[in-house]
Amino acid sequence: MPVRKTIVGIDSPEALERALGSAQYIADEGLATAAYLALALGKPLLLEGAPGVGKTEAAKAISAVLGRALIRLQCFEGIDSAAALYEWNYPRQMLAIRQAGERSINIYDDEFLIARPMLEALRHPETSTLLIDEIDRSDHEFEAFLLEFLSDFQISIPERGTVRALERPVVVLTSNRTRELHEALRRRCVYHWIGYPDAAREAQIVMMRASSVAQATAEAVVGAVGRLRQEPLSKPPGVAETVEWAEAATLLHQGGATWPAAFRRAIGVALKDQDDLMFLQGRLDQVITGIAA
Incomplete structure (x- = not known):
């Protein structure tokens, strides 16, 4: 079985946490520990949580810290092995x-082979990170196919033979938990649940990602978003929406809008569902109470 080489410079969860911070991602102790163990043990990292909590961004940051190219496989209903592994360019x-x-x-030469994300990761395990995004959107057949790949890190191309990784690839899977994943898949991974960050950490994220936003504004926006998440919304705002709302309102304020009006007018970057907007109609001012420059 292929093994993964030692990750140079990352010898503890704390070291990884600091490195992720330098890559503009603020990780808590739990995420840093899970990611470190996945890297050290040569196991895939499974990140689960609500949409918008930073699962995909975590994978991007890990890849950046390792100095690797991110190869992304976006899952969808009906995805099959051809979309994930390879296809032959029949017209060519x-x-x-x-x-x-x-x-x-030789019509099975490399020039006729269209490599998809999983094959690319097997070919270049030392320079890439494979992100299998939103695995819960795929069906059970694809999940079963994925089990074999994650066990042996090899695939068989009938016309060419077996392609085997020389070392274990870095693999990150994300799930929004729209359905339960098979227990066999979970056993192959180091698991971590990413929840919404606490107010202090989310304000840190806003300040890191949106340098034009004042500290007091960031804290007030985080408080407003926290109140929105307590409402029975179909699509509560994620961390990215918090950052965008703070940026958008600051932009409107710089153009002359007062603070309450700026946040009210920019609500479309925080809430992106008409039913949610209608549900909050007439009560939005209560949500943004306390927001000021």
């Missing part, structure tokens, strides 16, 4: 056959 093969005439030609 047919053209090559016609142009070859009497000459022999």
Whole structure:
């Protein structure tokens, strides 16, 4: 079984936490520990949580810290192995056959192979990070196929033979928990649940991502978003929406809008569902109470 080489410079969860901070991602102790153990043990990292809590951003930050290219496999209903592994470029093969005439030609050469994310990760495990995003959106058949890949880190191409990773790839899976994942998949991973950050950490994130926003404004916006998340909304705002709301309102304020009006007018970057907006109609001022410059 392939092994993963030691990750240079990251010898503890604390070291990884500091490195993620330098990559503009504020991780808590739990996430830093889970990510460190996944890297050290050569296991995939499974990040689960509500949409917008920073799961995909965590994968991007981990890849950046490692100095690797991020290879992203976006899952969707009906995804199959061809979309994840490889396909043959049939039109190009047919053209090559016609142009070859009497000459022999290998139509299964690399020039006719379209590598998809999982094959790319196997070919370049030392320079890439494979992100399998929103695995819960795929069906059970694809999840079962993924089990074999995560066990052996190899695939079989009938026309070419077996492609095996020389070392364990860095793999991060994310799930919004729209359905339960199979227990066999969970056993192969180091698991971590990412919840919404506490107010102090979310304000830190806003200040890190939006340098034009004042500290007091960031704290007030975080408080307002916290109140929104307590409402029975179909799509509560995630961390990215918190940052965008603070940025958008600050932009409107710089253009002359007063603070309450600026946040009210920019609500479309925080809430992106008409039913949610209608539900809060008439009560939005209560949510943004206390927001000031």
